[in-house]
Amino acid sequence: MFGGHNNRYVYSKLFSSAMQPSNLEPFYIRAELIPSPDDITITTLITPDRFEVFEKLINHYQGPISATLHVDETPEKRKILGRLQAMYMRNPSMRRYVDVHLIVDSFERQFNYWRNVARFFARTKYILMLDVDFFPCTNLRQNLQRHPQLLGKLREGNAAIVIPAFEYGALDEGRNSDHFPRTKDALIKVVRSGHLDMFHKVWQQGHGSTNYTRWYSADQPYLVTEYTYSYEPYVVVKKDAVPWCDERFIGYGANKAACLYEIYLSGTDFWVLPNDFLIHQNHDYPEVTRRMERKLNKQIYTNFREESCYRYWRNALALGTWNSPRSSNARRECSKIPEFMELLNELDNPNSISLNSN
DSSP states (O other): OOOOOOOHHHHHHHTTTSOSSOEEEEEEEOOSSOOOTTSEEEEEEEOGGGHHHHHHHHHHHOSOEEEEEEEOSSTTHHHHHHHHHHHHHHOHHHHHHEEEEEEESSOTTOHHHHHHHHHHTOOSSEEEEOOTTEEEOSOHHHHHTTOHHHHHHHHHTOEEEEEOEEEESSTGGGSOGGGSOOSHHHHHHHHHTTSEEETTTTOHHHHGGGOHHHHHHOSSOEEOOSOOTTOOOEEEEETTTSOOOOTTOOSSSSHHHHHHHHHHHTTOEEEEOSSOOEEEOOOOOOHHHHHHHHHHHHHHHHHHHHHHHHHHHHHHHHHTOTTSGGGHHHHHHHTTOHHHHHHHHTSSOGGGOOSSOO
16 A cells, blocks of 8 residues: 555666656555556646645546655655545545655656656556646546547547636635536636636736637537647646656746647647636745746757757658658647758758648
């Protein structure tokens, strides 16, 4: 139940871009129920200040969850793990559905490393990459069954299924998920009242590609056609069909966008579910820390985009797929990077490469 074998050498290679030394203990808590392979596991990450929303997520989802818990190596560690064990003992849904993978180190906010751990040890074919403070208001697993063509794309590994995210404008209104709308019609009424809107509306690049105006009237899944490199939706993907999150991103800013950017470059199209949605459970943010870390990660992300384009281009050339439909996302996005285009122009035979064909 608690504890387990920890091979630090193997894990340091599996997650070699993360800051080390890091003590990883997979399945510190192991769910009693073995999930169906075709189910959707929520993969998420938790810190001690998020235990309350984590338990709400467990009780509501009633399905497999693979969570990474990070704890500092401090005297508080025993108390924190005691709180976790108390939650486990009192909550039958946690015992039934939840795997927790423990990371003990001194490195805060290694979000992409933590995401990769939760995904790596998920026990189903499909995962929903979710931040723990988002509440899935609908039964998306049931609703997804109504769209067999989209399910087929998911099984083939060609689709990332977007669940639109919303947020209350007033901090206190969004703290209690018990009062969140549970249907699309009810949600639209709250949106029209002015109390609820797309998540982080002030940063349109983050979720604007979902096209909320279209979503309000949609009754069928639709393709995201206006992708931007800052787009960071919450998505269902096939676990073994998409790239891993780059672990170089430490702290706030660009970490999740980098995950989604590489998924998009790999040839995975984003499809939006028409009737399902998430709502953010509001909380305070460490604003000074966020500003500093976003500034640092902005430059890393600029370099990462260029590196990723070069890598996917080289890979596609070797496989003879650069001009295939599978590479259309990469061709479209990489053509927007002047440095990448300059690099191609320096090659011996750049005219043989078509960046703009679809």
